[in-house]
Amino acid sequence: MRLVADISLDQTLPAALQRARGSGALRTKQADGRTRLDTLFQEGCGKIRLPNTHSESLEAVFINTAGGITGGDHLQWGAEVAEGGHLVVTTQACERSYRSTGDFGRVRTHLTVGAGAHLDWLPQETILFAGSKLDRQLEIDLAENATLTAIEAVLLGRDAMGEEARDAMLRDSWRIRRNGRLLHAEATALSGQDAERDGLSLLAGNRAFATLLHIAANADRAAALAERLRGSFAADRAIGASANGERLVIRAMAESGLALRRMIVPALIELTGAGSLPRLWHL
Numbered sequence: 001m002r003l004v005a006d007i008s009l010d011q012t013l014p015a016a017l018q019r020a021r022g023s024g025a026l027r028t029k030q031a032d033g034r035t036r037l038d039t040l041f042q043e044g045c046g047k048i049r050l051p052n053t054h055s056e057s058l059e060a061v062f063i064n065t066a067g068g069i070t071g072g073d074h075l076q077w078g079a080e081v082a083e084g085g086h087l088v089v090t091t092q093a094c095e096r097s098y099r100s101t102g103d104f105g106r107v108r109t110h111l112t113v114g115a116g117a118h119l120d121w122l123p124q125e126t127i128l129f130a131g132s133k134l135d136r137q138l139e140i141d142l143a144e145n146a147t148l149t150a151i152e153a154v155l156l157g158r159d160a161m162g163e164e165a166r167d168a169m170l171r172d173s174w175r176i177r178r179n180g181r182l183l184h185a186e187a188t189a190l191s192g193q194d195a196e197r198d199g200l201s202l203l204a205g206n207r208a209f210a211t212l213l214h215i216a217a218n219a220d221r222a223a224a225l226a227e228r229l230r231g232s233f234a235a236d237r238a239i240g241a242s243a244n245g246e247r248l249v250i251r252a253m254a255e256s257g258l259a260l261r262r263m264i265v266p267a268l269i270e271l272t273g274a275g276s277l278p279r280l281w282h283l
Helices: 194-198 219-232 257-271
Strands: 021-031 034-044 046-049 058-064 074-081 086-091 095-097 105-113 118-122 126-128 133-142 147-156 169-178 181-190 208-215 238-244 247-254
Touching: 021 046, 021 058, 034 058, 046 074, 058 074, 074 086, 074 118, 105 118, 118 133, 133 147, 147 169, 147 257, 169 208, 181 208, 181 247, 208 257, 219 238, 219 247, 219 257, 238 257, 247 257
Parallel strands: 021 074, 058 086, 074 105, 086 118, 095 126, 105 133, 118 147, 126 147, 133 169
Antiparallel strands: 021 034, 034 046, 046 058, 147 208, 169 181, 208 247, 238 247
């Protein structure tokens, strides 16, 4: 006797799409006056590489081998800088957030900076493609006298392809704490509304924007940096700097990714502990 399964097409389950999962974390130590690797962990599509440099700092490159982020993907990054150390973290290339079929792609980053240490958090730009959905959370814990330079830059589509990605969605949250006390918070959101892209008080038609944050050793240092940087900004560019206590915040927007880089790179070089940017920023 031959049995035939009575299963209609309406009863079949939808195919589960493959999602990227990845994580990477490292901890530094001090040895012979230099910052060196202590421990390293990586899993899935999350990889970390440590280029050789002539600096006393340690440089780490975070790599997403999946080639981008789409709905349902989940990446986790972490780093811990030892007391008195200096860690520079960047990415191999621009991260790409691709069209989603429904869910948000998620990136979670938790960084810890020891007493008297400095962290340069310098990921390259994130490109949002049409229909993309990206949810990012950045948490940084600073110990006493620790300092920080951080940037997040976003490009809405690819300049060369004439893309605008007007329906791209972004949820970007920052929480920076010192000794457990909230020092700085950011909450950036794009919901695909025309008013966000075209409003004069928002992006005003620009397709690239960035936030730079510098936590200085003290308020006087932050104020002096802000004054010096404001004097270097071109009057016809949408970029500004403000200092409040030990915090220095720079916000910039431009019509293209290239124009944005030309605006923010000099400021980044001024703010980083090394006075330069990782080599990958220039390739």
